[in-house]
Amino acid sequence: MKKIAQVNEKAQWLLEDVKPKLWTTLRHYDRKQFMTDLMAGVIVGIVALPLAIAFGIASGVTPEKGIITAIVAGLLVSVLGGSKVQIGGPTGAFIIIIYGIIQQYGFEGLTIATLMAGVFLIMFGVLHLGTIIKYIPYPIVVGFTSGIAVTIFTTQIKDLFGLTMAKVPSDFIEKWIAYVHDFVTLDPWSALVGVASVVLIAVWPKLTHLPLLSYLKKIPGSLIAIIVMTVAALLLKQYAGVTSIETIGDRFSISNVLPDAQVPVMSWETIKGLVSPAITIAILGAIESLLSATVADGVIGDHHNSNTELIAQGVANLASPLFGGIPATGAIARTMTNINNGGRTPVAGIVHAAVLLLIFLFLMPLAQYIPMACLAGVLVIVSYNMCGWRSFLSILKNPKSDVIVLWVTFLLTIIFDLTIAIEVGLICACLLFMRRMAETTDVKVISQEIDPSQDSDFEMGNLEHLTIPEGVEVYEINGPYFFGAGNRFEEIMEALHHQRPKVRIIRMRKVPFVDSTGIHNLTNLCLMSQKEGIQVVLSGVNPKVAEVLSRVGFPEMLGKENICSHINLALARAKEIVE
Numbered sequence: 001m002k003k004i005a006q007v008n009e010k011a012q013w014l015l016e017d018v019k020p021k022l023w024t025t026l027r028h029y030d031r032k033q034f035m036t037d038l039m040a041g042v043i044v045g046i047v048a049l050p051l052a053i054a055f056g057i058a059s060g061v062t063p064e065k066g067i068i069t070a071i072v073a074g075l076l077v078s079v080l081g082g083s084k085v086q087i088g089g090p091t092g093a094f095i096i097i098i099y100g101i102i103q104q105y106g107f108e109g110l111t112i113a114t115l116m117a118g119v120f121l122i123m124f125g126v127l128h129l130g131t132i133i134k135y136i137p138y139p140i141v142v143g144f145t146s147g148i149a150v151t152i153f154t155t156q157i158k159d160l161f162g163l164t165m166a167k168v169p170s171d172f173i174e175k176w177i178a179y180v181h182d183f184v185t186l187d188p189w190s191a192l193v194g195v196a197s198v199v200l201i202a203v204w205p206k207l208t209h210l211p212l213l214s215y216l217k218k219i220p221g222s223l224i225a226i227i228v229m230t231v232a233a234l235l236l237k238q239y240a241g242v243t244s245i246e247t248i249g250d251r252f253s254i255s256n257v258l259p260d261a262q263v264p265v266m267s268w269e270t271i272k273g274l275v276s277p278a279i280t281i282a283i284l285g286a287i288e289s290l291l292s293a294t295v296a297d298g299v300i301g302d303h304h305n306s307n308t309e310l311i312a313q314g315v316a317n318l319a320s321p322l323f324g325g326i327p328a329t330g331a332i333a334r335t336m337t338n339i340n341n342g343g344r345t346p347v348a349g350i351v352h353a354a355v356l357l358l359i360f361l362f363l364m365p366l367a368q369y370i371p372m373a374c375l376a377g378v379l380v381i382v383s384y385n386m387c388g389w390r391s392f393l394s395i396l397k398n399p400k401s402d403v404i405v406l407w408v409t410f411l412l413t414i415i416f417d418l419t420i421a422i423e424v425g426l427i428c429a430c431l432l433f434m435r436r437m438a439e440t441t442d443v444k445v446i447s448q449e450i451d452p453s454q455d456s457d458f459e460m461g462n463l464e465h466l467t468i469p470e471g472v473e474v475y476e477i478n479g480p481y482f483f484g485a486g487n488r489f490e491e492i493m494e495a496l497h498h499q500r501p502k503v504r505i506i507r508m509r510k511v512p513f514v515d516s517t518g519i520h521n522l523t524n525l526c527l528m529s530q531k532e533g534i535q536v537v538l539s540g541v542n543p544k545v546a547e548v549l550s551r552v553g554f555p556e557m558l559g560k561e562n563i564c565s566h567i568n569l570a571l572a573r574a575k576e577i578v579e
Helices: 002-017 021-028 031-058 063-080 092-126 138-155 157-161 172-185 188-207 211-216 221-239 268-273 275-300 306-322 332-340 347-369 372-387 389-395 400-415 418-440 483-495 516-531 543-551 554-558 567-578
Strands: 442-446 472-478 503-510 535-539
Touching: 021 063, 031 063, 031 092, 031 221, 031 332, 031 347, 031 372, 063 306, 063 347, 092 138, 092 268, 092 275, 092 306, 092 372, 092 418, 138 157, 138 172, 138 275, 138 372, 138 389, 138 400, 138 418, 157 172, 157 188, 157 372, 172 400, 188 221, 188 372, 221 347, 221 372, 268 275, 275 306, 275 332, 275 418, 332 347, 389 400, 400 418, 472 567, 503 567, 516 535, 516 543, 516 554, 535 554, 535 567, 543 554
Parallel strands: 472 503, 503 535
Antiparallel strands: 442 472
16 A cells, blocks of 8 residues: 555656646636737737748748648647747757758658657656756857858858759758859849848837837737738739749749648658657757746746656657648747747747637738748848857857867758767767866875864864874875776876885765776775785775775775774774784
């Protein structure tokens, strides 16, 4: 019965730990909050529309797939998520990796990779890895975010200027060489639409401060640019005979029919080949969603549940591809738009998904008239906002190790791909972290006397300076005893090789933990000392470290009498051995 009660208690704790924010916010929900959430949801839905279309096209899929992703993922993230105000959907961070997967594996491969990423995200949440993911080094996040921004900007040059190119190379450097070579094919009208879109979006916030336009303050500049440039393109075509401005309808066939759920055919070989990009999608989605939720917490004064959020993101990425969607995550810009317009509960996110659904069903055919150059202008602004150049420059003033990680991640992202960038960036960060940790552990030799007033492992009441007997060496380990410390011991003993003591006292009062490498090094040190006829005495071992050493047989190897609780006993034992 006791075990059953413990199981029930643990199950209840798990249920509470992953409870969506929607459940708790609806307990005290009222009409006033609903009206605020309704208005915020409508505005966010309008903001999300041009972005969803642009992200879909830039990722190499049709425009409606971007909107379907925003609808399905946006709904599930709000219903199941661990943040009150998170808005889910397609984001610019995924453009490059989605495009690469489609080029290599086709859209079906993308669907399988997204489903796998959804499973990984759910596992992250169930295993309570939400807090661990937050500790991914900041230079890595800035490096690949800036790299993605540069890559997105690069992919939009053709459409922004209406270049006539048979094929755009996939390689970053080759792409720019091709742009320079084919820049003479620029279409002036498309370039005018593209540049005008960038300028209009950039200056729109300032224009809304004018009295005549103040009532349009809540409408995003990207939507204004799309409306103005679409009308302008239609007028130019109708009255000036300008037919060179390519539109969405010229490149895609637009459909407003909701697709049926379809499960792709999966083989073991395909799954194995897609593990790496799936993990990249999962890690990138986790980082961006938790970063967005953390930023939102600071604004609204709330605390999100990171593990619940990861589970919701996983479910969203399981559902989105079944309906023809692409990977999704938390979108910082849309989340902040939600907050700034009064959204304070997940209801706003649900309304946002409903608004997009209505637009998709009744207005989607109108999207065929949107100029491709205008969408390219929208993504140019997205890439600028995403690049974080100020953060990039500030990290360049940090220690060299951070700068190395930043540049490695950034260059690998733009030259190769995001998967390699994240993998190599994490490896570099881990190696540099291990180096820093090794440097924090210091090993020193005390040769003459010990001042108990400056130490903690001495016998209470005895404040006299402790003299080290002749034939005794005292080593002090200050910090965690793991891989770096063993090498330091060897260096110090080589320097003192001409002196062969009878006893070596190793003070471990400042060792908070010891790992398997540290145990291995310490064991070798003790065995080598015994071969040379030198007795090792351990002093000041804390209970946790003592328990670890006991499990691996140190009391039997050294003798229990040679593991002392403080330095007084260790020196007394050393004197006894010497005499």
